[in-house]
Amino acid sequence: RDPFSVLLFELFKITKDSSKDSSFGKIYLDLSQGVNYMPSLLLQAAKMLASLSLFDPLMDTKDIVEIKAFNSEPARKLSEIALHEIYWENVGTIQVPLGLGDSREINVLDRRNEIKGDDGKKAVDSLREFNENFDKIKGSVSKVLKSLRYPVPLLLRYSCSTIEDYREFFNVLDYAFSLWKKNTVINSDGKRIERRLELNYWGLYSYSLSYKACSQIIDSERQNADGSTKPQNSNDVIMYLDEFNEIARKIYRRVSRAFEPIIKNEVSNIDKKIEEKGEVLNKGECLELDELFGKEGDSEERGSGASKGTREPDIRIVIAHAGLQREYVEVCREKGGGRIYLRYIADSPERILKILE
Secondary structure, three states, rough: HHHHHHHHHHHHHHHHOOOOOOOOOEEEOOOOOOOOHHHHHHHHHHHHHEEEEEEEOOHHHOOOEEEEEEOOOOOOOOOOOOEEEEEEEEEEOOOOOOOOOOOOOOOEEEEOOOOOOOHHHHHHHHHHHHHHHHHHHHHHHHHHHHHHHOOOOOHHHHHOOOOOOOOOOHHHHHHHHHHHOOOEEEOOOOOOOOOOOOOOOOHHHHHHHHHHHHHHHHOOOEEEEEEEOOOOOOOHHHHHHHHHHHHHHHHHHHHOOHHHHHHHHHHHHHHHHHHHOOOOOOOOOOOEEEHHOOOOOOOOHHHHOOOOOOHHHHHHHHHHHOOOOOEEEEEEOOOOOOEEEEEOOOOOHHHHHHHEE
Protein backbone atom coordinates (compact mmCIF):
# COMPACT_ATOMS: atom_id res chain seq x y z
CA ARG A 1 0.00 0.00 0.00
CA ASP A 2 2.85 2.40 0.73
CA PRO A 3 4.19 2.80 -2.85
CA PHE A 4 0.63 3.34 -4.09
CA SER A 5 0.02 5.97 -1.40
CA VAL A 6 3.27 7.79 -2.19
CA LEU A 7 2.31 7.92 -5.88
CA LEU A 8 -1.20 9.14 -5.07
CA PHE A 9 0.11 11.88 -2.77
CA GLU A 10 2.58 13.13 -5.38
CA LEU A 11 -0.18 13.22 -8.00
CA PHE A 12 -2.50 15.06 -5.62
CA LYS A 13 0.15 17.72 -5.02
CA ILE A 14 0.13 18.38 -8.77
CA THR A 15 -3.66 18.64 -9.03
CA LYS A 16 -4.47 20.39 -5.75
CA ASP A 17 -4.25 23.93 -7.13
CA SER A 18 -6.40 24.99 -10.07
CA SER A 19 -3.92 26.17 -12.68
CA LYS A 20 -3.29 25.51 -16.33
CA ASP A 21 -0.79 22.77 -15.49
CA SER A 22 -2.79 20.97 -12.79
CA SER A 23 -5.58 19.20 -14.71
CA PHE A 24 -5.28 15.88 -16.49
CA GLY A 25 -7.57 15.52 -19.51
CA LYS A 26 -5.74 12.41 -20.67
CA ILE A 27 -3.80 9.83 -18.64
CA TYR A 28 -1.55 7.28 -20.36
CA LEU A 29 -0.13 4.28 -18.48
CA ASP A 30 2.70 1.89 -19.34
CA LEU A 31 1.83 -1.46 -17.75
CA SER A 32 4.63 -3.43 -19.42
CA GLN A 33 6.11 -6.24 -17.37
CA GLY A 34 9.38 -5.09 -15.89
CA VAL A 35 8.36 -1.43 -16.08
CA ASN A 36 5.50 -1.57 -13.61
CA TYR A 37 5.26 -4.30 -10.99
CA MET A 38 1.78 -3.42 -9.72
CA PRO A 39 -0.37 -2.57 -12.77
CA SER A 40 -3.72 -2.97 -11.01
CA LEU A 41 -2.76 -0.40 -8.36
CA LEU A 42 -1.41 1.99 -10.98
CA LEU A 43 -4.73 1.76 -12.81
CA GLN A 44 -6.60 2.50 -9.57
CA ALA A 45 -4.34 5.51 -8.97
CA ALA A 46 -5.15 6.74 -12.49
CA LYS A 47 -8.88 6.54 -11.78
CA MET A 48 -8.43 8.46 -8.53
CA LEU A 49 -6.35 11.07 -10.37
CA ALA A 50 -9.13 11.36 -12.97
CA SER A 51 -11.68 11.97 -10.20
CA LEU A 52 -9.56 14.72 -8.66
CA SER A 53 -9.04 16.32 -12.09
CA LEU A 54 -12.80 16.49 -12.68
CA PHE A 55 -13.03 19.11 -9.91
CA ASP A 56 -10.78 21.46 -11.86
CA PRO A 57 -12.61 24.50 -13.32
CA LEU A 58 -10.41 24.18 -16.41
CA MET A 59 -12.18 20.86 -17.08
CA ASP A 60 -15.52 22.65 -17.16
CA THR A 61 -15.94 22.28 -20.92
CA LYS A 62 -15.08 18.56 -20.81
CA ASP A 63 -17.15 15.79 -19.31
CA ILE A 64 -14.51 13.08 -19.16
CA VAL A 65 -10.89 12.23 -18.44
CA GLU A 66 -9.51 9.66 -20.87
CA ILE A 67 -7.40 6.79 -19.51
CA LYS A 68 -5.40 4.54 -21.82
CA ALA A 69 -3.07 1.71 -20.78
CA PHE A 70 -0.38 0.19 -22.98
CA ASN A 71 1.79 -2.91 -22.87
CA SER A 72 4.97 -3.49 -24.86
CA GLU A 73 6.16 -6.72 -26.38
CA PRO A 74 9.38 -8.32 -25.09
CA ALA A 75 12.52 -6.64 -26.36
CA ARG A 76 13.53 -7.74 -29.84
CA LYS A 77 15.59 -6.40 -32.69
CA LEU A 78 13.04 -3.97 -34.06
CA SER A 79 13.45 -0.41 -35.16
CA GLU A 80 10.45 0.61 -33.02
CA ILE A 81 9.00 -0.63 -29.75
CA ALA A 82 5.83 -2.65 -30.30
CA LEU A 83 3.14 -1.13 -28.05
CA HIS A 84 -0.39 -2.47 -27.65
CA GLU A 85 -3.35 -0.62 -26.18
CA ILE A 86 -4.78 -3.01 -23.59
CA TYR A 87 -7.22 -0.82 -21.68
CA TRP A 88 -9.30 2.28 -22.40
CA GLU A 89 -11.83 4.14 -20.26
CA ASN A 90 -13.50 7.54 -20.18
CA VAL A 91 -13.93 8.59 -16.54
CA GLY A 92 -16.83 11.01 -16.22
CA THR A 93 -17.83 10.62 -12.59
CA ILE A 94 -16.06 11.47 -9.35
CA GLN A 95 -15.38 8.36 -7.30
CA VAL A 96 -16.64 8.97 -3.74
CA PRO A 97 -15.55 6.24 -1.28
CA LEU A 98 -18.32 4.15 0.26
CA GLY A 99 -18.33 2.95 3.85
CA LEU A 100 -16.27 5.88 5.13
CA GLY A 101 -19.14 7.92 6.56
CA ASP A 102 -17.91 7.12 10.06
CA SER A 103 -14.85 9.27 10.75
CA ARG A 104 -13.30 6.36 12.69
CA GLU A 105 -12.85 4.56 9.37
CA ILE A 106 -10.95 7.42 7.70
CA ASN A 107 -7.34 6.68 8.56
CA VAL A 108 -4.32 8.06 6.75
CA LEU A 109 -1.80 6.24 8.95
CA ASP A 110 -1.97 2.75 10.44
CA ARG A 111 0.46 0.88 12.65
CA ARG A 112 2.15 -2.26 11.34
CA ASN A 113 1.16 -4.89 13.89
CA GLU A 114 4.31 -6.98 13.46
CA ILE A 115 6.58 -4.23 14.81
CA LYS A 116 7.35 -4.99 18.48
CA GLY A 117 9.56 -3.60 21.26
CA ASP A 118 10.93 -0.06 21.27
CA ASP A 119 10.25 0.37 17.56
CA GLY A 120 6.64 -0.60 18.09
CA LYS A 121 6.34 1.90 20.94
CA LYS A 122 7.76 4.67 18.73
CA ALA A 123 5.17 3.84 16.09
CA VAL A 124 2.35 3.89 18.64
CA ASP A 125 3.54 7.23 20.03
CA SER A 126 3.73 8.75 16.53
CA LEU A 127 0.26 7.48 15.66
CA ARG A 128 -1.21 8.77 18.93
CA GLU A 129 0.34 12.19 18.33
CA PHE A 130 -1.08 12.29 14.81
CA ASN A 131 -4.60 11.24 15.87
CA GLU A 132 -4.72 13.69 18.79
CA ASN A 133 -3.71 16.59 16.56
CA PHE A 134 -6.04 15.87 13.66
CA ASP A 135 -9.06 13.99 14.99
CA LYS A 136 -11.36 16.99 14.49
CA ILE A 137 -10.24 17.43 10.89
CA LYS A 138 -10.98 13.76 10.26
CA GLY A 139 -14.55 14.48 11.38
CA SER A 140 -14.77 17.24 8.75
CA VAL A 141 -13.60 14.80 6.06
CA SER A 142 -16.42 12.44 7.04
CA LYS A 143 -18.98 15.24 6.70
CA VAL A 144 -17.65 16.34 3.32
CA LEU A 145 -17.76 12.77 1.96
CA LYS A 146 -21.39 12.40 3.06
CA SER A 147 -22.27 15.74 1.48
CA LEU A 148 -20.62 14.74 -1.80
CA ARG A 149 -22.35 11.38 -1.99
CA TYR A 150 -25.80 12.99 -2.15
CA PRO A 151 -27.14 16.07 -4.03
CA VAL A 152 -26.96 18.46 -1.06
CA PRO A 153 -25.00 21.65 -1.99
CA LEU A 154 -25.91 23.70 1.09
CA LEU A 155 -24.90 20.80 3.33
CA LEU A 156 -21.59 20.53 1.48
CA ARG A 157 -20.88 24.19 2.14
CA TYR A 158 -21.72 23.66 5.81
CA SER A 159 -19.45 20.60 5.99
CA CYS A 160 -16.59 22.56 4.45
CA SER A 161 -17.17 25.32 7.01
CA THR A 162 -16.44 22.93 9.90
CA ILE A 163 -12.73 23.35 9.15
CA GLU A 164 -10.89 26.66 9.51
CA ASP A 165 -9.24 26.45 6.10
CA TYR A 166 -9.66 23.73 3.47
CA ARG A 167 -5.87 23.73 2.96
CA GLU A 168 -5.62 22.01 6.34
CA PHE A 169 -6.67 18.81 4.56
CA PHE A 170 -3.39 18.94 2.64
CA ASN A 171 -1.42 19.89 5.75
CA VAL A 172 -2.67 16.73 7.47
CA LEU A 173 -1.44 14.58 4.58
CA ASP A 174 1.90 16.38 4.49
CA TYR A 175 2.39 15.79 8.21
CA ALA A 176 1.33 12.14 7.88
CA PHE A 177 4.00 11.61 5.24
CA SER A 178 6.65 13.21 7.43
CA LEU A 179 5.74 10.81 10.27
CA TRP A 180 5.72 7.86 7.89
CA LYS A 181 9.20 8.73 6.61
CA LYS A 182 10.41 9.23 10.19
CA ASN A 183 9.20 5.71 11.01
CA THR A 184 10.72 4.13 7.90
CA VAL A 185 14.28 2.99 8.57
CA ILE A 186 16.97 1.04 6.73
CA ASN A 187 18.47 -1.74 8.82
CA SER A 188 22.14 -1.59 9.73
CA ASP A 189 22.99 -4.25 7.14
CA GLY A 190 21.50 -2.02 4.46
CA LYS A 191 19.53 -4.90 3.00
CA ARG A 192 16.11 -4.39 4.53
CA ILE A 193 13.68 -1.48 4.92
CA GLU A 194 11.55 -1.52 8.04
CA ARG A 195 8.31 0.46 8.07
CA ARG A 196 6.76 0.98 11.50
CA LEU A 197 3.74 2.80 10.04
CA GLU A 198 1.88 2.26 6.81
CA LEU A 199 -0.12 4.69 4.69
CA ASN A 200 -3.80 4.14 3.93
CA TYR A 201 -4.53 5.23 0.37
CA TRP A 202 -8.32 5.37 0.83
CA GLY A 203 -7.85 7.76 3.72
CA LEU A 204 -5.39 9.79 1.68
CA TYR A 205 -7.84 9.89 -1.24
CA SER A 206 -10.67 10.98 1.09
CA TYR A 207 -8.64 13.96 2.33
CA SER A 208 -7.71 14.82 -1.27
CA LEU A 209 -11.37 14.76 -2.34
CA SER A 210 -12.31 16.98 0.59
CA TYR A 211 -9.63 19.49 -0.36
CA LYS A 212 -10.78 19.63 -3.99
CA ALA A 213 -14.50 19.88 -3.16
CA CYS A 214 -14.10 22.56 -0.50
CA SER A 215 -11.72 24.61 -2.64
CA GLN A 216 -14.53 24.87 -5.21
CA ILE A 217 -17.47 25.53 -2.90
CA ILE A 218 -15.92 27.84 -0.31
CA ASP A 219 -14.53 30.50 -2.68
CA SER A 220 -17.88 32.30 -2.93
CA GLU A 221 -18.70 32.02 0.76
CA ARG A 222 -19.98 35.21 2.38
CA GLN A 223 -17.56 36.98 4.68
CA ASN A 224 -18.50 37.62 8.28
CA ALA A 225 -18.68 41.15 9.69
CA ASP A 226 -15.09 40.89 10.94
CA GLY A 227 -13.84 39.94 7.46
CA SER A 228 -13.31 36.25 8.25
CA THR A 229 -15.00 33.41 6.37
CA LYS A 230 -15.23 30.99 9.28
CA PRO A 231 -18.95 30.75 10.22
CA GLN A 232 -19.86 31.21 13.86
CA ASN A 233 -22.80 28.77 13.61
CA SER A 234 -24.96 27.05 11.00
CA ASN A 235 -26.99 30.23 10.43
CA ASP A 236 -23.85 31.96 9.15
CA VAL A 237 -23.48 29.37 6.36
CA ILE A 238 -25.54 30.60 3.44
CA MET A 239 -25.93 29.82 -0.24
CA TYR A 240 -27.41 32.28 -2.67
CA LEU A 241 -30.21 30.85 -4.77
CA ASP A 242 -28.30 31.55 -7.97
CA GLU A 243 -25.29 29.57 -6.67
CA PHE A 244 -27.08 26.23 -6.47
CA ASN A 245 -27.23 25.61 -10.21
CA GLU A 246 -23.58 26.61 -10.64
CA ILE A 247 -22.45 24.16 -7.95
CA ALA A 248 -24.71 21.47 -9.41
CA ARG A 249 -22.93 21.92 -12.73
CA LYS A 250 -19.39 22.23 -11.34
CA ILE A 251 -19.52 19.40 -8.80
CA TYR A 252 -22.65 17.32 -8.46
CA ARG A 253 -23.24 16.39 -12.10
CA ARG A 254 -19.77 14.87 -12.01
CA VAL A 255 -20.71 12.69 -9.04
CA SER A 256 -23.95 11.51 -10.69
CA ARG A 257 -25.74 12.75 -13.80
CA ALA A 258 -29.01 12.45 -11.85
CA PHE A 259 -27.95 15.00 -9.21
CA GLU A 260 -27.94 18.13 -11.37
CA PRO A 261 -31.65 17.94 -12.39
CA ILE A 262 -32.65 17.20 -8.77
CA ILE A 263 -30.92 20.36 -7.56
CA LYS A 264 -32.15 22.51 -10.45
CA ASN A 265 -35.74 21.35 -10.00
CA GLU A 266 -35.75 22.16 -6.28
CA VAL A 267 -34.26 25.61 -6.85
CA SER A 268 -36.78 26.27 -9.63
CA ASN A 269 -39.69 25.36 -7.33
CA ILE A 270 -38.41 27.72 -4.61
CA ASP A 271 -37.83 30.50 -7.14
CA LYS A 272 -41.35 30.18 -8.52
CA LYS A 273 -42.86 30.25 -5.05
CA ILE A 274 -40.91 33.41 -4.18
CA GLU A 275 -42.26 35.07 -7.33
CA GLU A 276 -45.81 34.09 -6.36
CA LYS A 277 -45.47 35.21 -2.75
CA GLY A 278 -42.91 37.98 -3.05
CA GLU A 279 -44.80 40.20 -0.65
CA VAL A 280 -44.46 37.60 2.12
CA LEU A 281 -40.66 37.70 1.98
CA ASN A 282 -39.86 41.23 3.14
CA LYS A 283 -36.39 42.65 2.69
CA GLY A 284 -34.03 41.67 5.47
CA GLU A 285 -36.32 38.95 6.84
CA CYS A 286 -36.21 35.15 6.71
CA LEU A 287 -39.03 32.71 6.18
CA GLU A 288 -39.05 28.99 6.81
CA LEU A 289 -39.49 27.04 3.57
CA ASP A 290 -42.44 25.26 5.17
CA GLU A 291 -44.17 28.63 5.54
CA LEU A 292 -43.27 29.74 2.02
CA PHE A 293 -44.86 26.63 0.50
CA GLY A 294 -47.79 26.61 2.91
CA LYS A 295 -49.76 23.37 2.74
CA GLU A 296 -48.27 22.22 -0.55
CA GLY A 297 -46.46 18.90 -0.87
CA ASP A 298 -47.34 15.45 0.36
CA SER A 299 -48.23 14.81 3.98
CA GLU A 300 -44.97 12.98 4.62
CA GLU A 301 -42.94 16.01 3.56
CA ARG A 302 -45.01 18.45 5.62
CA GLY A 303 -45.06 16.27 8.71
CA SER A 304 -47.83 16.37 11.25
CA GLY A 305 -47.65 19.99 12.36
CA ALA A 306 -43.87 19.83 12.76
CA SER A 307 -41.94 23.06 12.31
CA LYS A 308 -38.61 24.68 13.11
CA GLY A 309 -36.78 21.37 12.71
CA THR A 310 -38.72 19.53 15.41
CA ARG A 311 -39.30 16.44 13.22
CA GLU A 312 -36.44 14.07 12.51
CA PRO A 313 -34.93 14.40 9.02
CA ASP A 314 -36.11 11.89 6.42
CA ILE A 315 -33.41 10.58 4.07
CA ARG A 316 -35.88 10.16 1.20
CA ILE A 317 -37.00 13.78 1.48
CA VAL A 318 -33.46 15.06 2.00
CA ILE A 319 -32.26 13.43 -1.24
CA ALA A 320 -35.37 14.23 -3.30
CA HIS A 321 -35.25 17.91 -2.28
CA ALA A 322 -31.49 18.49 -2.63
CA GLY A 323 -30.90 18.59 1.13
CA LEU A 324 -33.59 21.24 1.62
CA GLN A 325 -36.15 19.46 3.80
CA ARG A 326 -38.53 22.35 4.25
CA GLU A 327 -38.84 22.60 8.02
CA TYR A 328 -35.03 22.66 8.31
CA VAL A 329 -34.30 25.54 5.92
CA GLU A 330 -34.97 29.28 5.82
CA VAL A 331 -35.14 31.48 2.74
CA CYS A 332 -33.93 35.04 3.29
CA ARG A 333 -33.56 38.29 1.38
CA GLU A 334 -30.46 40.44 1.86
CA LYS A 335 -30.92 43.79 3.50
CA GLY A 336 -30.73 46.54 0.94
CA GLY A 337 -29.61 44.25 -1.89
CA GLY A 338 -32.61 42.03 -2.27
CA ARG A 339 -30.55 38.95 -3.19
CA ILE A 340 -32.12 35.65 -2.08
CA TYR A 341 -30.21 33.05 -0.07
CA LEU A 342 -30.93 29.86 1.90
CA ARG A 343 -29.58 28.75 5.27
CA TYR A 344 -30.16 25.91 7.71
CA ILE A 345 -32.04 26.44 10.97
CA ALA A 346 -30.10 25.87 14.23
CA ASP A 347 -28.55 22.37 14.39
CA SER A 348 -30.35 21.09 11.27
CA PRO A 349 -27.20 20.28 9.24
CA GLU A 350 -25.77 18.07 11.99
CA ARG A 351 -29.08 16.23 12.31
CA ILE A 352 -29.18 15.64 8.56
CA LEU A 353 -25.57 14.44 8.48
CA LYS A 354 -26.37 11.80 11.11
CA ILE A 355 -28.85 10.03 8.80
CA LEU A 356 -26.56 10.01 5.75
CA GLU A 357 -24.36 6.97 5.19
